[in-house]
Amino acid sequence: MHELSIALGIVKIAEDETAKVNAAKVTKIELEIGVLSGIEIESLNFVWESVVQDTVLERAEKEITVIEGRGKCIDCNTEFDMENIYDCCPKCNSNFKGILKGKELKVKALEVI
Template structure:
C-alpha cells in the first residue's frame, strides 16, 4: 500500500509550503491525480486520516481533480482516451503511443490561514 507514503509526501509538501507562507494550518488542499498515476483512490482515502493526524492538514478539506488518461498514436496521430497503459489506438490498433495526460500527481493549491 504505497498510498500511505504518497499521503505522507503530500503532508510534507503542505507543511513546507505552510511554513513558507507563515501560516499555521491548511483549510483546503487541492490535488491533481491522473488515472494512470497508479493511485488507488479508495486506498488513499483510507490512509488519509492516519497520514494527516497532528499535521497542518488534519482539519483541511481535501479536493481531488481526477485527470483522465490521454494519448496520441505515434502511427496515425489519433488522440484517444487511455484507461490502461497497454491500451492500443482505437483507429489503427497500434501500441505505439505518447501519453499526454493521466500520470499527474501534484498538489495544485493550498488555502492556508
C-alpha cells in the first residue's frame, strides 16, 4: 500500500507551504489524481484520517479531481482514451503509445488561514 507514503508526502507539501506563508492550518486541499497514476483513491481515503491527525490538514476538506487517461499511438498518431496503462490503440491495435494525460498526482491548491 504505497498510498500511505503518498499521503505522508501530501502532508509534507501542505506543511511546507503553510510554513512559507505563516499560516496556522489548511481549510481545503485540492488534489488531482490521474487514473493511470497507479494510486487507488479508496486506499488513499482509507489512510487519510490517520495520516493527517495532528497536522495542518487535520480538519481540511479534501477535494479530489480524477484526471481521465489519454494516449497517442506512436504508430498511427491516433489519440484515444485510456482506462489502463496497458491499453492498446483502438485503431491499429499497437501497444506503442505516448501517455498524454492521466498519470498526474498533484496538489493543485491549498486554502489556508
